[in-house]
Amino acid sequence: MGVKKKLGLGLASAALGFSLIGGGTYAYFNDTAEAASSFAAGTLDLNVNPETIIDVKNIKPGDKMDRAFKLVNSGTLDIKKVLLTTEYTVTNKAGAAVNVNDLGKSIRVNFLWNADKLNDVIYSTTLDELKDEDPNVIDKNxxxxxxxxxxxxxxTTDDLFVQFEFVDNNEEQNEFQGDSVTLKWKFEGRHGKGEEL
Structure with a gap:
């Protein structure tokens, strides 16, 4: 290779090197901005007041017991529906033989509009039937x-009224003497569909 070609190639390499160095060191203005975001989930907090809705002794066929209770939403989210699950156990009088019939079939639950209109029943069922109901049926009815x-x-709070009735079937019900029922109601609140916020 000739001296001219070597000299031309050297100058071209030097020019390329200077352009790379110069290209990496340029001045500019800049500005930045930051955005912060957060997500906080709401709460569902359903309470029943009083926690013991009924506690009676010495009941007999034909007795009716009216009770009021409140459902309280202490959470930050609206509750769209309330489901009710029922459990109960029957305890026979000490020393008594096991009953042929279930006392839960003789305890009727009448859900009422309000305490002043005791005959205005919205929904009526026995404890035995209520235990097997779909919890959503109670929400609807x-x-x-x-x-x-x-x-x-x-x-918010809503007042609810219920009547428990020891059904008199006009037959002998001696097998239930001294028996007791322990009732547990589990209320479950559920939120509605998501929405555009």
């Missing part, structure tokens, strides 16, 4: 008609 609004808004 009892809680939705009773609650002033569809569901239970955050921070």
């Amino acid at each position: 009892v809680f939705t008609p009773l609650m002033e609004r569809k569901g239970l808004k955050a921070g």
